[in-house]
Amino acid sequence: MQSPHYPVSKHGDIMPKPIYILNGPNLNLLGQRQPEIYGHETLEDVADTCAALAEDLGLTIRALQSNHEGQLIDWIHEARLKGAGIIINPGAYSHTSIAILDALNTFDGPVIEVHISNIHKREVFRHHSHVSARADAVIAGCGTEGYSLALRRIKSLVAA
Ligand code: CA2
Numbered sequence: 001m002q003s004p005h006y007p008v009s010k011h012g013d014i015m016p017k018p019i020y021i022l023n024g025p026n027l028n029l030l031g032q033r034q035p036e037i038y039g040h041e042t043l044e045d046v047a048d049t050c051a052a053l054a055e056d057l058g059l060t061i062r063a064l065q066s067n068h069e070g071q072l073i074d075w076i077h078e079a080r081l082k083g084a085g086i087i088i089n090p091g092a093y094s095h096t097s098i099a100i101l102d103a104l105n106t107f108d109g110p111v112i113e114v115h116i117s118n119i120h121k122r123e124v125f126r127h128h129s130h131v132s133a134r135a136d137a138v139i140a141g142c143g144t145e146g147y148s149l150a151l152r153r154i155k156s157l158v159a160a
Contacts, residue, residue: 022075022090025092028043046144054151069099087147101130104134109157113131
């Protein structure tokens with residue numbers, strides 16, 4: 001009998017619920033500006049790397065980016081129904097958005113917060129993240145590799 005928790009592909013295979021990989025404002029410019037802080041990889045490169053790793057791990061991903069707070073919140077709400085976990089780099093909303101924290105608090109699965117740069121080594125206004133109050137793990141300063149690290153960790157958390 002098929003699990004009611006998993007969608008079924010057109011071939012009849014059970015598809016695991018995706019891990020949502022959400023990126024916030026300005027991260028669409030990754031690889032185009034400030035490589036000394038954010039590196040040379042584009043967000044598309046990051047999504048490709050995550051998709052390949054996810055396949056190795058037996059996971060699926062849904063990688064999304066928006067410059068708009070409300071859109072990120074809508075995707076978190078979508079993940080409540082359709083997602084197994086959330087990896088989120090909220091960008092500057094990390095430091096300002098109680099609304100994103102509230103949305104994440106409605107999500108039952110694991111949440112991992114990723115920052116490409118080490119926010120604690122930067123300006124004081126970047127040191128605090130509202131999202132960290134919900135995150136099961138926080139990865140900062142590992143460059144874009146942080147997304148792969150988060151995917152490996154979330155694999156352990158969804159399996160637990
Ligand atoms: O280190 C991170 O990943 C940040 O979340 C990135 C945010 C920043 O506001 C946070 O404090 C830390 C900024 C994203 C801006 O991304 C750009 C990428 C390339 C070029 C310009 C901006």
